[in-house]
Amino acid sequence: MRTFTLLLWFVLGSSAFAHTNVAELRQLHFPNVPGYLTLKCDLHMHTVFSDGNVWPSIRVEEALKDNLDAISITDHLEKLKHGADIPMPNRNRSHEEAVKAARGTELIIIQGTEITRSMPPGHANAIFITDANKVLVDDPVDSYRVANKQGGFIFWNHPTWIGQDDDGVAELTPMHEQLIAEGLLHGIEIVNEDTYSDEALQIALDNDLTIIGTSDIHGLIDWQYNVAGGGHRPLTLVFAKERSADGINEGLVARRTVALINDSLIGVEETVVPLVNASITSKGAAYQRDSSVADVRLKNHSSVAYTLQNKSDYNFYTHTDVITLPAMSEIKLSVKTIERLESFELRFLALNVVTAPNEHPEISISITVDSK
Ligand SMILES: [Zn+2]
Ligand SMILES: [Zn+2]
Structure with missing residues (x-):
């Protein structure tokens, strides 16, 4: 009996320990740096409202499990894969559902959308917008203008994506140069999903664009990034003066970011070295x-x-x-x-x-x- 009790204690005890460990180990931690809070943001993700496979509430739950500070649901404006079942006449619906799911939590939900065009300009995320419906206009440059009028921060998505660029080498087109010159494009993904681009980093440095890293998740974070095996999603770390949507917006505009993929941190010296030191x-x-x-x-x-x-x-x-x-x-x-x-x-x-x-x-x- 005593042996049995001991055995039971061992089995229950070790499984409880393992459970705590998995939940704790997946939480992402980065220290604050002098003068700023380090906020963990994933600003590109999809749900069933475009071509993702989950309801927005699952994105909120994943983010809470990962100990993130902020997410943006950026469903495609123009690519409604499940349109026969979920037509989304109101393009703000996935954001509204995420806001509802995050109620009572600390997670910051930033309104966003993915402007989804052929090259150029390819795909871009507009975040901090107020009405995604109005961003859906024919001319791609006009859609950037509308998003900017709403106070949007816009970044070029996966500029190396082989779906739109055979050699996987990011290159600025005249249209991107125009968008940057007009102040309509503010950032660029150096990291998207499981890809990293040196060329995109050079474009960011040459054009004063904000360095961004995102999961662009369509399925489940746990499966795609092998969370049980110790993996984690890519992120943008934003160094913000306050923990709020406005604080993140200010940090992004001021280009105080670091992109994260696996164990790599990418950012300009002034932002990334204080993070390493901390x-x-x-x-x-x-x-x-x-x-x-x-x-x-x-x-x-x-x-x-x-x-x-x-x-x-x-x-x-x-x-x-x-x-x-x-x-x-x-x-x-x-x-x-x-x-x-x-x-x-x-x-x-x-x-x-x-x-x-x-x-x-x-x-x-x-x-x-x-x-x-
Ligand atoms: Zn895309
Ligand atoms: Zn996407």
């Missing part, structure tokens, strides 16, 4: 016995694993020159400082962080040795 902290260090080998504890407060290449004046006792700092965890790194120091600097190239095509920023971490 994500990795030292929990102190202590020398081993009478040696000059210092055990340093490094903690990662973010949901991405960092891959760091040593650029310090010292070599490591426990690692090669490339170390991995797993998401939301702590490692011990032993450093050969040759002499016993009270403090020292570790410098790394953050290989999973991209500030321009093929460019990675150098970061530095100050280490203080515990006094005994």
Whole structure:
């Protein structure tokens, strides 16, 4: 009997533990940076109201499970796959359903739509609009104008999509140049679904467009991004002065964003380096016995694993020159400082962080040795 009770305790206990772990592990965490809140936003997704497979309430539930701050349901204006069953004469319906589902939660729902045209200009999301019906006009440039009049922020979707671009290389067309010149286009997806584009990043840098990363989810986040296996959706991290739709809008317009795909963070140096600095902290260090080998504890407060290449004046006792700092965890790194120091600097190239095509920023971490 006692063995049985023990066994039951073990089985129930371990399954309860596993359950908590899965729910907690999928939650995405990124620390705030000096002066700004770091808001986790997915600004491109679909429901049965266009060519997605779920009701808007499921998008809200997925976002809450992922610990997101904001989403925008951006159903296609022109592509109603389920139109025979869900005709959507009012193009604001999916947004309204999401707002209803999010009532009583902290999730921010931003009104949006996907303007879905052949190239050029291809697809674009207009978010912070007030009436999607009015954006549905014949001329594509006019639809951008209407969305802008409503206060919309517009970004070019998946500029590398092989459905509209055989070589998968994003290229500005004269129409995009016109849209940018007229102030009608404000951002560009560097990351869409499972794709990343160096060329889109270069277009963003050359034209002062906001860097965006989105899931463009049509099915289920859990299945597409293997959440049970530790995966997560792409995101745009927005550095905002306040946690509100207006705060996100201001952060997007000011181009304070970082795109996330898997364990990669993409953003300009001024925005992404403060995030890396806030994500990795030292929990102190202590020398081993009478040696000059210092055990340093490094903690990662973010949901991405960092891959760091040593650029310090010292070599490591426990690692090669490339170390991995797993998401939301702590490692011990032993450093050969040759002499016993009270403090020292570790410098790394953050290989999973991209500030321009093929460019990675150098970061530095100050280490203080515990006094005994
Ligand atoms: Zn699209
Ligand atoms: Zn889409």
